[in-house]
Each structure stands twice: as C-alpha cells, then as structure tokens.
Amino acid sequence: MEIAVERLPEEKLKPLYNDPAQLGFGKIFTDYMFTMKHQDGKGWVEPKISPYSSFSIDPAAVVLHYSQEIFEGLKAYAAKDGRILLFRPEQNAKRMYRSAERLCMEPFPEEYFLKAVETLVNLEKRWIPRAPETSLYIRPTLVGLGAALGVHPASEYLFYIILSPVAAYYKEGFKPVKLAVEDYYVRSVIGGVGDAKTGGNYAASLMAGAKAEEKGFSQVLWLDAKEKKYVEEVGSMNMFFVFGKKLVTPNLGGSILPGITRASVLELAKSLGYQTEERQISIDEVVKGLDDGTLTEAFGSGTAAVISPVGSLYYQGKDYLVNNNQVGKVTQELYTKLVDIQFGNAKDPFGWSWDIGKF
Ligand code: COI
Numbered sequence: 001m002e003i004a005v006e007r008l009p010e011e012k013l014k015p016l017y018n019d020p021a022q023l024g025f026g027k028i029f030t031d032y033m034f035t036m037k038h039q040d041g042k043g044w045v046e047p048k049i050s051p052y053s054s055f056s057i058d059p060a061a062v063v064l065h066y067s068q069e070i071f072e073g074l075k076a077y078a079a080k081d082g083r084i085l086l087f088r089p090e091q092n093a094k095r096m097y098r099s100a101e102r103l104c105m106e107p108f109p110e111e112y113f114l115k116a117v118e119t120l121v122n123l124e125k126r127w128i129p130r131a132p133e134t135s136l137y138i139r140p141t142l143v144g145l146g147a148a149l150g151v152h153p154a155s156e157y158l159f160y161i162i163l164s165p166v167a168a169y170y171k172e173g174f175k176p177v178k179l180a181v182e183d184y185y186v187r188s189v190i191g192g193v194g195d196a197k198t199g200g201n202y203a204a205s206l207m208a209g210a211k212a213e214e215k216g217f218s219q220v221l222w223l224d225a226k227e228k229k230y231v232e233e234v235g236s237m238n239m240f241f242v243f244g245k246k247l248v249t250p251n252l253g254g255s256i257l258p259g260i261t262r263a264s265v266l267e268l269a270k271s272l273g274y275q276t277e278e279r280q281i282s283i284d285e286v287v288k289g290l291d292d293g294t295l296t297e298a299f300g301s302g303t304a305a306v307i308s309p310v311g312s313l314y315y316q317g318k319d320y321l322v323n324n325n326q327v328g329k330v331t332q333e334l335y336t337k338l339v340d341i342q343f344g345n346a347k348d349p350f351g352w353s354w355d356i357g358k359f
Contacts, residue, residue, distance in 0.1 A: 001044075001047050001111075001112050001115055001116075002047065003034070003047045003048065003049055003115070003116070003119050004046075004047065004048045004049070005048075005049045005050075005123070006048065006049065006050040006051065008031060008032075008051050012031075012051075013031050014030070014031055016126065016127065016165075017129070017165060019131070020129075020131050020132075020133070020134055020167035020168070021167075023129065023134060023165055023166055023167040024166070024167060024171075025137075025164075025166045025167065025168070025169045025304060026137060026139075026164050026166060027164070028164055028165055029052050029162055029163065029164050030052060030124045030127045030136075030162075030163040030164070030165070031051060031052055031124065031127075032049050032050065032051060032052055032120065032123060032124055032163075033049070033050065033051075033052045033053075033120070033160055033161060033162045033163075034047070034048070034049050034116045034119070034120045034160060034161040035047075035048050035050065035158065035159070035160045036048070036108075036112065036116070036158075036159045036160075037145075037156065037157065037158055037159075038106045038156060038157040038158075038159070039155075039156055040155050040156070044106075044108070044109065044112065044159075047112070047116065049119065049120055049123060052162065055158075057145060057158075058145070058147035059147075060147035060148060060149055061143075061144070061145045061146070061147055061154075062144035062145065062146055062147075062148060062152075062153070062154035063143040063144045063145065063154070065149065066144075066151055067198070067199060067200045067203070068103055068104070068105055068143065068144030068153065068154055069103075069141070069142070069143045069144070069198060069199045069200075070096060070099040070100055070103055070105065070141070070142050070196060070197055070198045070199075071096075071139060071140065071141040071142070071197055071198075071199065072092040072093075072095065072096045072138075072139070072140040072141075072197060073092075073137065073138070073139060073197075073303040073304055074086060074087065074088075074089055074092045074117070074137075074138045074140075074260075074303055075087060075135040075136060075137055075138060075166075075303060075342070076121045076128050076135060076136040076138060076163075076356075077128070077135050077136075077342050077343045077344065078128045078129070078130050078135075078343075078359065079343055079344030079345075080343075080344070080345065081344065082358050082359045083344055083355050083357075083358060084121065084122065084125055084128065084355070084356050084357040084358065084359065085342065085343070085344050085353050085354065085355060085356070086117065086118075086121070086353070086354040086356055087260075087264075087303075087341075087342045087352055087353060087354075088260050088264065088352045088354075089113075089114055089117055089354055090110065090114065091260045091263070092113070092140070092260065093108075093110035093113035093114055094110060095197060095258065095260070096108060096113060096140060096142065096197070097109075097110060098196070099196040099197045099198060100142060102193060102195075102196040102198075103193065103196060103198055104153040105142060105144060105153065105154070105157060106142075106157045108140075108142055108159045112159075113140060116140075116159075116161055117138055117140065117161060118356045118357070120138075120161055120163065121136065121138065121163070121356060121357070122356065122357045124136070124163055125357065125359060127163060127165050128165070128359075129165045129166075129167075131167070133167065133168060133173075133174070133339070134165065134166065134167050135165075135166060135342075136163055136164070136165050136166070137163065137164045137165070137166040137303075137304065138161060138163055139161065139162050139163070139164065140159070140160075140161045141159070141160055141161070141162070142157060142158070142159045143157065143158050144156070144157055145157060145158050166304070168306075169236065169302075169304040169305045169306075169308070170218055170305065170308060172218065172308075174306075174308070174309070174327070174335065175309070175311075175327070176309040176310060176311025176312070176322070176323075176325050176326065176327060177218040177219065177300075177308055177309070177310055177311060178216065178217045178218055178310075178311060178312045178314070179217060179218065179219055179220065179221045179234065179310055179312070179313050179314070180212040180215065180217040180219075180220050180221070180313075180314040180315075181220070181221045181223065181283055181313055181314060181315040181316075182208045182212070182220040182221065182222055182223065183223060183228050183315070183316065184208075185204075185207065185208040185220075186222065186223070186224075186225035186228075187201060187204055187205055187222040187225075187232065187233070187235060187255075188201055188204070188222075188225065188232075188255045188256075189225040189226070189255055190225075190226075190253060190254040190255045191254065192255065194232075194254070194255035194256055194257070195252065195254050195255065195256060195257060195258060197257060201235070201257075202235065205220070205222075205235045208220045209235070217314060219234050219235060219236060219237075220234070220235070221233075221234055221239065221313065222234070222235065223283060224255065225255070229282050229283065229284070230250065230280045230281065230282050230283070231250050231281050231282070231283055231286060232250055232255060232256050233250065233256045233257060233259075234300050236300070236302055236304060236305055237259070237261075237300030237301055237302035237304075237305040237308060238250070238256065238257065238259040238261070238262035238300065238301050238302065239298065239299075239300055239301075239310075240262075240265060240298065240299050240300070240301060241281060241286060241289070241295055241297075241298050242295070242296050242297035242298065242299075242328065242330045242331070243289060243294055243295055243296065244294070244296055245273070245274055245275060246274065246275040246276070246277065247265075247266075247269050247274050247275070247276045247277070247330075248276075248277045248279065248281050249262060249265075249266065249276070249277075249278055249281075250278070250279075250280065250281055251278040251279050251280060252278070253280075259301055259302055259303075260303065261301040261302050261303055261305075261306070261307070261338075262301050262302075264301075264338065264350075264352065265301050265307065265334055265338065266278070267350060268334060268337055268338060268350075269334060271349070271350075272333065272334075272337070274330070283315060286298075286313065287313070287315055287318075287320055290313070290320040290321070290322060291320070295322070296323060296328060296330070297309070297322065297323050297328030297329075297330050297331050298310040298313070298322045298323075299328075299331045299334075299335075306335065306338070306339065307331060307334055307335040307338060309322075309323075309327045309328065309331045310322050311323075311325035311326070312325060341353060
C-alpha cells in the first residue's frame with residue numbers, strides 16, 4: 001500500500017494543546033486524517049493522508065440509515081526517552097476485522113490498518129501530548145457508503161482514521177467513579193452485536209447513560225438482557241471485581257466487548273500472582289460481597305478509561321460503597337504496571353508495546 005500524502009502549508013497547521021484540562025477527551029482533532037475506499041470490483045483503493053476535513057456523503061448512504069459502522073480505539077504514547085509507542089495495535093486490527101465480518105462489511109486488511117496507523121501517527125507526532133497520563137487517541141472507523149435504501153450490505157466502504165490528543169476519559173481522572181446498575185434498559189443480547197465494536201451499541205446506551213448522569217452517576221453498569229441478573233460491562237469499559245487476591249471479570253459470552261485492556265489486565269494480574277476468573281458474576285454476588293466486605297475493590301478497564309476505580313454502585317434504591325470510595329491497592333498496582341508498560345517506563349515482558357518511531 002502506497003499512501004499519498006497531501007500536506008498543509010506550515011501556517012495552516014492548528015495550534016497545539018498540551019494542558020490536560022484543555023484536552024479533555026475527544027474534543028480536539030489533529031491536522032490530518034487517513035482515508036481509503038473500497039469499491040465493488042476494485043477492492044481497497046486510494047490510501048491517502050489529507051488535511052482533516054468534513055466528508056460529503058450521499059444522504060442515502062447505508063451508514064446513515066442502517067448503521068453499518070464499526071470503529072476502534074487505541075493510543076499512541078510519548079515515552080520519556082523519545083520513542084513513540086503503540087499498545088497492542090495488532091489486537092485492534094484483528095478486532096476491527098471481526099467486527100466488520102459481524103456487521104457484514106468489507107473487512108479492512110490488518111496489514112493496511114497497521115501501516116495506516118503508524119504512518120499517520122508518525123506524521124502527526126507533534127500532537128502526541130507529553131503531560132502525564134495524556135496520549136494521542138487513534139480512532140479508526142469503517143462505514144458503509146453506497147446509496148441504497150434496501151436493507152442490504154453497502155456496495156462501497158470508507159475506512160478512515162482520525163486522531164485526538166486526550167487526557168482522562170472521565171472528568172474524575174484516576175479517582176473512583178460512581179456507577180448505577182441498570183435494571184431496565186439493556187445494552188445487548190447474546191446473538192446480537194454486543195461483542196462487535198459498532199456505534200449502535202453506544203447509541204443504545206445513551207438514554208440510560210443520560211438518565212444516570214442526571215442523577216450524578218458517571219455511567220451505568222449493564223446487566224444481561226435475559227435475566228437482568230449477571231453483570232456485563234459499562235459500555236466504555238469492561239468490569240473487574242476484586243475479592244482479596246482474586247480478580248473476577250464477566251466472561252465473554254457474546255454480548256460484551258472483548259476488551260484489549262481487559263485481556264491485558266488478566267495477563268498482567270496473573271503475572272503478579274493474582275488468581276483470575278472469567279465467569280458469570282451476578283449482581284447479587286457483587287452486592288453481597290460489598291455488604292460482607294469480601295469484595296474489596298472494583299474497577300473498569302478500557303483504552304479510553306485505562307483502569308478506572310469504581311467508588312460506588314447504586315442498585316435498586318441503595319448505594320453500595322466500594323473500598324470506602326477510595327482507590328484500592330490492587331487497582332493502583334495494576335494501573336501503575338499497565339501505564340508504565342504503555343508509556344515505556346517499565347520493561348514489557350509481554351511484547352505489547354510497539355516502538356513505531358522517534359520524536
Ligand atoms: C475506547 O476505550 O477506545 C472506546 O472506544 C470507548 C469509548 C467510550 C471512548
């Protein structure tokens with residue numbers, strides 16, 4: 001794949017932001033984006049890096065009517081020694097391929113995904129923020145474009161990547177977040193698209209999320225759709241419950257996202273001597289553990305959320321404090337170890353970190 005690059009004159013480049021308070025999450029976008037199209041009979045064509053700009057698409061495009069859309073999220077980190085690092089990007093490329101298959105889309109080849117990410121991030125390296133806990137968020141996206149109102153897979157696809165310098169996902173930063181357990185609305189069902197990274201899952205979560213936010217919660221914790229009994233995920237993160245030296249996370253039963261941070265936390269925790277269990281965990285087991293003190297900590301994991309401590313869970317009219325609303329030792333340990341690998345501050349015995357360039 002030969003990527004054409006259309007450069008902007010120096011004076012047209014945007015001013016940089018580095019202050020975490022200004023960054024927030026996903027509000028600022030860099031100067032360039034990557035695009036590539038898929039057309040019937042031609043395959044993937046026109047790989048291009050061009051100035052970040054709006055698209056013009058047909059009002060009958062399949063994505064606008066039938067939500068044929070998938071995306072990924074990964075980050076580029078500025079290591080102190082000047083290296084530019086990615087965290088397990090091949091896993092994002094693979095997951096995007098699987099999401100495309102599930103949504104009946106033309107999958108984007110993994111080697112193109114990796115080359116496009118590396119080339120764009122290197123071109124935009126001045127945008128990788130340096131303040132602690134900030135990074136350059138990478139958002140690869142695939143949409144179905146062909147103009148047609150019949151419910152069929154699109155005839156044309158657009159793959160693109162945009163970049164956004166970011167700080168913490170939650171306004172709380174690395175402080176415990178308040179979750180509300182949702183026992184009416186559901187995010188997804190087994191056999192649905194809950195394990196694909198498609199926008200529809202996030203759209204389906206908005207109403208419950210907005211109602212929870214109105215009441216002062218950061219997010220909702222989803223339960224399974226069938227029995228409203230088992231914990232699923234938070235939408236922006238997978239969940240972990242800590243019982244002393246044991247970590248329990250809901251198993252990937254088909255309705256939750258197979259998080260890359262989730263998989264990494266499981267491996268990291270095992271290497272640190274924790275016992276890990278991927279299994280169904282009921283909300284009753286969680287509240288019982290909080291009541292009798294055996295559930296000692298809870299946290300979420302995700303690319304955007306990293307590792308986010310959970311300080312309280314609201315369920316059926318009652319607020320349950322988790323570790324007295326403090327960041328627990330296990331959460332802190334896993335967070336520090338993970339972030340140290342991501343930022344290149346510690347040895348990476350897992351081979352997760354990809355060194356893709358220098359400043
Ligand atoms: C990510 O963690 O990359 C996601 O896509 C979650 C999204 C809510 C920001």
